[in-house]
Amino acid sequence: MTGGELLAALGKLFGTKIQDKTEFRGETTFTIAREHLRELAKFCRDELSFDYLVDISSVDNFGDEPRFEVVYELYAMAFGAHLRLKLRVSEDDPTVETISDIWPAADWHEREIYDMMGLRFNNHPDLRRILMWEGYPYFPLRKEFPLAGLPSNMPDVAFSEAAPLEGGPFVTVPSTATVKD
Incomplete structure (x- = not known):
């Protein structure tokens, strides 16, 4: 199975749960609702061999609602396929479920996003600041900082x-x- 076939299968199986799909320079991005993140992440790891979580990042779209985006970069080493999962998070409820139990590499990425942007990862085993000290009242990567x-x-x-x-x-x-x- 090729990387393109993997992504086509994912799109077909989760079609209604994928809000948007974009292709750019051979990389696919699926925008999903945050309530489907864990289901999609487990499926990508277990069924489609996306065994490598490359990165998790966050974007502050100050002035827009929902204000934040969390972006997950996945890679299937066996097939050479890249996949980007993106979800939008409101400033009023800046929470996302952790995926650190699915990909342990997510642990410190999620902590950094919490520390720098103020997005909380529910059920994270050790969600505390990683760069700033506990009690620091600001989130330095937000645009208003x-x-x-x-x-x-x-x-x-x-x-x-x-x-x-x-x-x-x-x-x-x-x-x-x-x-x-």
Whole structure:
């Protein structure tokens, strides 16, 4: 079976659950409703041999509704087939079901999207911030986040030297903790 035949079979079986299909430079993108993600993901892995989750990314379409998109890049190594699954997520309910139990590689991708965009992955085994500290009040990859950053208090972390003033995307106020000898 070729990659094209795999994707045709997927389109035929899940036709009503696929909201949109686009082809660009030999790659297929299926836009699906988020409630069908796990069903489609399991089918792609178990029945169509999409054994490699290449990436998960998110897009902030600020000003549009639904505001966010989550994009899953899949690859079937046996057939050399690429598949992109895309789903739209509303700002009012920024949640998606985890697929980390289907593809373990999704674990840190989902955590990064949660940390940087604020999208929550239901039933994720360890959904906590991965780059920013717990309690950080902002989501730095959202479009409304300013390039110069926003002032925020860092947790009590000892500094060995002063942080640059107003430099970088995350403006911080050093804590009063000191380095212990």
